[in-house]
Amino acid sequence: MKLSNRNGWKLIPALLLLFTAQGVTAQQYELNSKDEQTRIRIQVNDRITWSVSKYGQVVLPEVVIGMTVNGTVLDEDPEVTSRRESETAESFEAVLPVKSRIIENDYRELQLKFANDFELHFRAYDHGVAYRFTTSRSGNIEVDSETLEISFPAGTTSYFPQEESMYSHYERSYLFKGIDTIRTGEFASLPILFNTKDDLRILFSEADVFDYPHLFLAGSGSKTLHAQFPKGVAATKPDPSSADRNVIITEEEPFIAATEGTRTFPWRFFVITNDDADLIRQNMVMQLSRPQILEETDWIQPGKIAWDWWNANNVFGVDFKSGLDTRTYKYYIDFASEYGLEYLILDEGWTKSTTEILECNPDLDVKELIRYGREKGVSLILWCLWKPLDDNMEEILDTYAGWGAKGVKVDFMQRADQYMVNSYTEIAKACADRKMLVDFHGAFKPAGLRSAYPNVISYEGVRGNEHNKWADYITPEHNVTLPFTRMAVGPMDYTPGAMHNAQEINFSVSFGRPMSLGTRAHQVAMYVVYESPLQMLCDTPSAYMQDEKTARFISGIPTVWDETKVLHAKVAEYVAVARRQGDDWYIGGMNNWDERSLEIDLSFLPAGTYEMTIFQDGINANTYAEDYRIESRTVNRSDQLSMDLAKGGGWTAVLRRK
Structure with a gap:
């Protein structure tokens, strides 16, 4: 398969089916994924609704969508005038590969054109679905509002990053809540992870958001959540308590966006799977977003970075x-x-x-x-x-x-x-x-x-390591929730590398000399598990130089990856991934407070012999979190290993081809 550099988003000359626009009178449309496991069913009557089935089960019983532009409700008594279907297989190379250097983008798409100068585009992927609006109006428009109401199956739960206000740093804990317990007035920023009673995961977020506000989801005390958006900001004034950085919004516009009349709007997507590992494997934000604008990118260099603020220059x-x-x-x-x-x-x-x-x-x-x-x-x-x-x-x-x-x-x-x-x-x-x-x-x-x-x-x-300076909620459970939630939509500057580590009973909050919950090996594993092309070392250089073994090990781990394999994954419990850069492989594993062992099958390795260096929890890490040990061994693809994790533990291996 030939690659596109994505600078212009050229389609690959793979299978491409295109049905030309034609008049349509039917009010029901279907779109299936290539593996035929995901089905979108769209109903166009007095309003526009759609539903999704996966593995033969109804996953999203009803999604209601609409948009009001310049006072006109586009979806009121909508009339479809034409439809177009296509099937696409393409690939492009990431400038900064946080997950893999080559991103595959295979999908089927249905475009419905409506009489009221707008279209709806639906895409079906093997691992998810997406939709977006487009408009074709002359001049500029005001988007007064946008409708999105998502009804979930009874018994659905969520990892809900609940916000107190849309004026936020968007650094939240993921609260485990039943959908019907999310009350009117409670809302969350994205992404949000849902779990049906049949154990299907649904990750919801958005992509290609330009010249438009971000979406939030609000509760209703029922099985339905609905979108809300920040209004356009008409006027602000400095906040007297922190005038250098905070403003008070004193006047809002009546619309959520004033924009061009002919444009595409953000994609809203749902990753749907019965395998938690798919939440890490998927790359929907990159697949759905516009192509690279920059022509020259050689100057964009990833790397690791020494940081001063977290350690208070100590x-x-x-x-x-x-x-x-x-x-x-x-x-x-x-x-x-x-x-x-x-x-x-x-x-x-x-x-x-x-x-x-x-x-x-x-x-x-x-x-x-x-x-x-x-x-x-x-x-x-x-x-x-x-x-x-x-x-x-x-x-x-x-x-x-x-x-x-x-x-x-x-x-x-x-x-x-x-x-x-x-x-x-x-x-x-x-x-x-x-x-x-x-x-x-x-x-x-x-x-x-x-x-x-x-x-x-x-x-x-993201609610990352900096919060350890003033709170005790950055727990190992939180840390192994992030790969399936916040990290699932893009690079995450969590700022790992704490050198003062503690089990729960020994932890204390100190702004000037912060520590982390979980083991030293838990922090080290973040350099493989967490995705960020700019990965910080948050602690003081003096602490790293005092423990040169840890510092040398961390500093040798790359920040971009040619390939990623997910070895074990369970939301809020544990995660283990293998990542490749060049001929070398890196394995990282983390868990919550439950001590456990995970089997690591090395069959993903190419043929050959590798020198493996392992940084793991020490024998006393359950009581003294900074205890670790480093060992080396020779391995090949036929070997199986035991990843032994202490409470709040971690395990990291570097495999270099001999």
Whole structure:
């Protein structure tokens, strides 16, 4: 099969069936996946509804969709004027492969054209379904509202990232809740994972979200959830308690989006499977999002990054007083260089103030640090707040690029309305013009931007390690829920690498000297299990250098992957994956608080002999979480191993072909 570079989204010359548009009078349409296991049935009567069956079972009994544009309800008494069906098989290569270098995109599509200047597109994949609206109106339009009502089978439960407001960092715990217990007024950001009483998993999210707000799902105290969207923002004022980063929305528009009249709208998709591993294998956001816009991408380099903020610059064993100053950051650069880390981030505190971000604080010389880093082979990424960047983007990015910074970490966006979605795009484009990377923090989920602009190297939008500084809810159970929920829609800047680890009975909250729940090996395994082309080492360089074995092991793990195999997967309980870069394989496993052993079958390996180095829980890790051991052995594809996991444990192996 020939590959597309996806810069132009060329179809592969594989099987392609196309039925030309024709008048249709029937009010019921069907679309099946290629494996014939997934069936979409669409009903067009006085409204538009559809349902999904999988493996012969009704999985989504009824989904109601609609849109109101310029005061006109598009789906009111809809009339289908033509239909078109197609079958597509294509592949493209990812610039930053977080899961696999080659992404297959095989599906069947049904396009229904309606009399009211709109279309509905449905896609059926072997592992899921998707739909979107398109409109073909002259000039600009206002989208007043969009309807999505999803009815689930009785007894369906959810992993529900419940929000208190749509003004949010989107860093939530996944609450296990029955659908009918989600009350009116309760809502969640995406993605959301559902489980039917027949043990089918349904992951819901969206893709190709451009010039449009993100979708939230709200409860009704019944088996039906419905969409809600942030309105357009008409006016804001600074929040007196934190004027540098927070705003108060004082006026909203009557619409959710003011946009072009001829356009495609976001895809909404459902991954449907009886195998938890499919939630990790699938790549729906990339499959459904628009093609790459950037022509040159060789300058986009993944890597690992030393981070200062989580560890509060607590370096020790040195002959200088640490702080937000040039000397301390040269120490970070020396560490990064010694351990082969590609980047250092200067987080909050490097600028004159959080709003005066064109100047350094008096104790720090960023130009000197960039020069010193270049000498040592370490590039710098600069943190900044979104609000001052939005106010003066061109000058700020010109200045940072002129200094030689390789990227920005933009923080505290906290919104998902149309203006903010467009701001992400503007930042991505402006940084790409200057050959700079972007890491979004205080951010909503990935939803297609990194497909068009692969310099968007990672997103936060996850309740990650930083929360250990002030809370005790970043548990191993939470950590093994994330691969099936938040990570299922794109790269996740969880910021692993805590070197102060504790079992539940020994854990305490400390903002200045944080620790993690679970074992040291649990943290190490995140470097294989969690997907992020920019993977941080969150702890102080002094702690890593004090335990050189752990630091060397972590620093040798790549951040992008040619291939991924899911070996074991059960939501909120355990996960084990094998990933390949070149000829080398890496295996990572994590579990919840339940001690267990998982069998690892190495038959996925190509023929040959491999030297395997294993980083695993020590014999006393159940009581002393920092206990670990490293061992090496020779293996081949006929071998089977036991992955023994302590409570909140982990297991990581590096396999190099001999």
